[in-house]
Amino acid sequence: MDIRQLARGTVEWDRLERVFHTLVDRYDREVVRVQFLEADNWLSTPCVVDDEFFVKIVTRQNALVHAVLTTGRNVGAFSSGTEGFFDRFDTPLEMVEHEYEATRRMRESGLNAPRPIEAFEANGLGVLVLEYLPEFETLEELSPEEVADLAPELYAMLSTLHEHGLAHGDLRAENILLSDGDLYFIDATRMREDRSAETAAYDLACAMAVLEPQIGGRETVRAAATVYTPAELLAAREFLDFVRLRPDHEFDTTQLRSEVEKAADLGSR
Structure with missing residues (x-):
């Protein structure tokens, strides 16, 4: 198993189902079609919903891995003669809320970034919904x-x-x-x-x-x-x-x- 996949972990299917049922309710749809993505990352389970939304699902393990990486980066910053300047997240919800806000602020500054739609918590998981860029x-x-x-x-x-x-x-x-x-x-x-x-x-x-x-x-x-x-x-x-x-x-x-x-x-x- 790839080290990134091992660190990211897997999310139980019933918990994922609850996320998708939540999306059905929030977007007033009868069903949603979900395509999971093979992404080279440590910090979320990414998927595409109805070829319209890019969704990141963040677990407590993802937040823990982020905290470990953040600590390592801050230690590494000392090699450049400065204190660490990376901030950690304590919960999955904090992670997705930050990315939502960072993406919103990037767009407000005139930069291109996928349109942020919402960030919320479902069954203890952080869920971020962004515009899906189909071709890139x-x-x-x-x-x-x-x-x-x-x-x-x-x-x-x-x-x-x-x-x-x-x-x-x-x-x-x-x-x-x-x-x-x-x-x-x-x-x-x-x-x-x-x-x-x-x-x-x-x-x-x-x-x-x-x-x-x-x-x-x-x-x-x-x-x-x-x-x-x-x-x-x-x-x-x-x-x-x-x-x-x-x-x-x-x-x-x-x-x-x-x-x-x-x-x-x-x-x-």
Whole structure:
């Protein structure tokens, strides 16, 4: 069994049925058609309902795994010379309410994100209902040429997110979608709002870590420099080693660090 599937656990069928009966009642339908998705994640059981709604079902075990991951990330943040800035959730309901609110705030700031519909608790499970995007590609599925064209837009979206007092906290290729020609952010996690400088630098480091394997360090940093100042690039550099420790990021830290330093040096002249 895959480690992520083991950590995520399984939800008893009768509990899932109660969730779907709740959806039938809430949306005044006679029945709903459910398609479970094989998703590479630790923190929910995802499914599509009636080809209209994307639904995440979160268990207490999912909340516990999130708490463990959060602790590990905060410990890792010390490697960058800062206190931890990730926040944990105590219950499944808190997890889905946060994602609902984060998605709503992203859309209010003018960014593309699936439309949030509702978040509620059913039979001890957290349930998040979002708009379903039927056709999309993740950033890792695109060609290097497509990624290079989209890189400045990605950085501009991230900058807009931070300008509105938000942070993503879990920016990786599978959380950046291209649908009908538009980039979307999904799956933002909870970050401490009083640590905006650090969280913005961390997000930028994650974005560069996502792009470098596909378009190389030089192009990655060149695109970032069209949006970010030399000081902001250097702040992100301090988090590259921390990001490299995460199992969902594989990139050339040395090359990326070198390109950041070159760009910052040129930009400060």
